[in-house]
Amino acid sequence: MSVEIELCDARVRYGPLEALHGVRLPAPAGAVTVLLGRNGSGRTTALRALAGTVPLAAGRVLRRGEDITRTPAHVRARAGVCSVPDQQAVHPTFTVAENLQLAVHGADFTRALTVYPALGPLLPRLAGTLSGGEQRMLALSRAVLADARVVLVDEPALGMSPPVAAATYTMLTELAARSAAAVVVAEQRLPPGLEGRTAAGVAVIVHQLRRGAVVFSGEPYEFTSRAAE
Numbered sequence: 001m002s003v004e005i006e007l008c009d010a011r012v013r014y015g016p017l018e019a020l021h022g023v024r025l026p027a028p029a030g031a032v033t034v035l036l037g038r039n040g041s042g043r044t045t046a047l048r049a050l051a052g053t054v055p056l057a058a059g060r061v062l063r064r065g066e067d068i069t070r071t072p073a074h075v076r077a078r079a080g081v082c083s084v085p086d087q088q089a090v091h092p093t094f095t096v097a098e099n100l101q102l103a104v105h106g107a108d109f110t111r112a113l114t115v116y117p118a119l120g121p122l123l124p125r126l127a128g129t130l131s132g133g134e135q136r137m138l139a140l141s142r143a144v145l146a147d148a149r150v151v152l153v154d155e156p157a158l159g160m161s162p163p164v165a166a167a168t169y170t171m172l173t174e175l176a177a178r179s180a181a182a183v184v185v186a187e188q189r190l191p192p193g194l195e196g197r198t199a200a201g202v203a204v205i206v207h208q209l210r211r212g213a214v215v216f217s218g219e220p221y222e223f224t225s226r227a228a229e
Helices: 043-051 073-078 096-101 110-115 117-122 132-146 162-179 220-228
Strands: 003-014 017-028 031-036 058-063 081-084 150-154 182-187 202-210 213-218
Touching: 003 043, 003 182, 017 031, 017 043, 017 058, 017 182, 017 202, 017 213, 031 043, 031 162, 043 073, 043 081, 043 150, 043 182, 073 081, 081 132, 096 132, 110 117, 110 132, 110 162, 117 132, 132 150, 132 162, 150 162, 162 182, 162 202, 202 220, 213 220
Parallel strands: 031 182, 031 202, 081 150, 150 182
Antiparallel strands: 003 017, 003 058, 202 213
């Protein structure tokens, strides 16, 4: 598998606190990379570093081998990096339809509404009036519509019912399969459906972070076997 985007010896500091301690984190094209860890482990910071929303104190970010460490987040976004944070991921004063229009030319939202049909009746509603789960569906719809080559999602299923969460992970694995996208998700626990070597034929790689460092890298079954010991 070719590496689409990666952190190389990345260090990130928030004031005097170092949140990432020389992290190396490759994200292959056409695969789902799962960053596991508790709150404060560094998994969210790793996503932000890949997206360009926090600067590196040291190390590099590479995109297909090219150094993009100093490339601003909005330029990375135009180059196919789609970032979906866990909070403030939608524009609350825009309607649902207007939020979707930011991710696609025109008004064809078919692909997003196929994954999240509940959004259909909500198209004229202001995004800020939606429930947490509905806002999460709207935010994830950007990844469906944007045809991004890198999809970075912090806690994709946050606030979703189990069936909608399952549909979300199916959508993400299909993005990796169909578009050869590098899908990187941050979770506290290994999501259902990603426990095997592959999910819907797509390779799954797990990295566990603890206190700003990677303490495990491997396949899901290796992680679950290690956790059971």
